[in-house]
Amino acid sequence: xxxxxxxxxxxxxxxxxxxxxxxxxxxxxxxxxxxxxxxxxxxxxxxxxxxxxxxxxxxxxxxxxxxxxxxxxxxxxxxxxxxx
Numbered sequence: 001x002x003x004x005x006x007x008x009x010x011x012x013x014x015x016x017x018x019x020x021x022x023x024x025x026x027x028x029x030x031x032x033x034x035x036x037x038x039x040x041x042x043x044x045x046x047x048x049x050x051x052x053x054x055x056x057x058x059x060x061x062x063x064x065x066x067x068x069x070x071x072x073x074x075x076x077x078x079x080x081x082x083x084x
Contacts, residue, residue, distance in 0.1 A: 011051040016072060017045070034071065 003035045009022035023032030
């Protein structure tokens with residue numbers, strides 16, 4: 001914990017490319033930044049995303065698997081309705 005925030009970072013690799021992510025949790029708020037990079041021998045694609053969320057009392061939070069699925073869909077431009 002630094003300055004009252006929990007900081008995190010990591011990397012996920014797979015057929016979809018590489019996700020480098022980092023963020024912080026402060027109280028009931030989370031901020032996360034993701035850079036997705038997909039390399040081929042003839043091109044490299046990179047996309048930057050940012051997510052901000054606030055816990056809503058009485059609402060169920062997403063599991064890590066659900067959050068990962070939403071992140072992958074966001075990279076494809078398929079965001080769920082609640083993201084707008």
